[in-house]
Amino acid sequence: SFPTRRSSDLGRVALEAGVMIGFAYTKRFGPDVLELSNLYVDPAWRNRGIGARLLSELERQAQPDWRAIVLVNSLGYPGKAGGRLAGNFYERAGYIRAIDTGMSLVYVKTLARADE
Numbered sequence: 001s002f003p004t005r006r007s008s009d010l011g012r013v014a015l016e017a018g019v020m021i022g023f024a025y026t027k028r029f030g031p032d033v034l035e036l037s038n039l040y041v042d043p044a045w046r047n048r049g050i051g052a053r054l055l056s057e058l059e060r061q062a063q064p065d066w067r068a069i070v071l072v073n074s075l076g077y078p079g080k081a082g083g084r085l086a087g088n089f090y091e092r093a094g095y096i097r098a099i100d101t102g103m104s105l106v107y108v109k110t111l112a113r114a115d116e
Contacts, residue, residue, distance in 0.1 A: 004031070004094045005092045006032060007056045008026060008027055008028035009025070009026070009027065010025065010026045010034065010058060010061050010062055011023065011024065011025035011026070012024050012025075012054045012057045012058050012061065013048050014041070014045075014048050014053070014054055016045070020043045021041065021044075021045045021050065022039075022040055022041035022042060022045065022050050022051065022054055023024075023038070023039075023040055024036065024038065024039040024040075024051075024054040024055060025037050025038055025058075026058065026062065026069065029070055032064065032065075032066060032067040032068070033067060033069070033070060034062055034066050034068070034069045034070075035069070035071060036055075036058070036069050036070070036071035039051060039054060039055060041054070042064070051089065051092060052089075052092075054097075056093070059109070059111060062110050062111060063112070066111055067109055067110065067111055068109060068110050068111055069095075069108070069109050069111065070098075070106065070107065071075035071090065071095070071106070071107050072104055072105070072106050072107075073085050073086050073087060073090065073104065073105045073106075073107065074081050074103055074104035074105070075103050075104070085105055087105050088106075090105075090107045091107075093109070094109050095108065095109045096108055096109065
């Protein structure tokens with residue numbers, strides 16, 4: 001069973017010399033499922049494992065109370081035109097592709113609980 005009160009506003013921040021270089025945060029998607037609302041790493045700091053660490057820490061923060069995380073990775077978001085989908089990044093982190101619309105990828109990852 002899950003506690004009746006828990007925060008769905010989970011988040012992590014990556015800092016370098018006191019400057020934010022990345023962040024990740026969630027919101028409630030369902031009674032026991034979170035949505036990864038945003039994960040961002042400054043382009044100058046990408047490909048150094050920062051995004052993977054942010055995601056891993058966010059998952060660890062969520063595990064006591066939440067059973068899964070879903071996310072939508074889409075080229076349809078403002079600012080993503082001409083960009084690329086980050087599907088390989090999420091698949092390496094253990095997320096399973098649930099839906100592919102051609103423009104958007106929907107991923108899900110089940111979180112193991114400490115007592116399982």
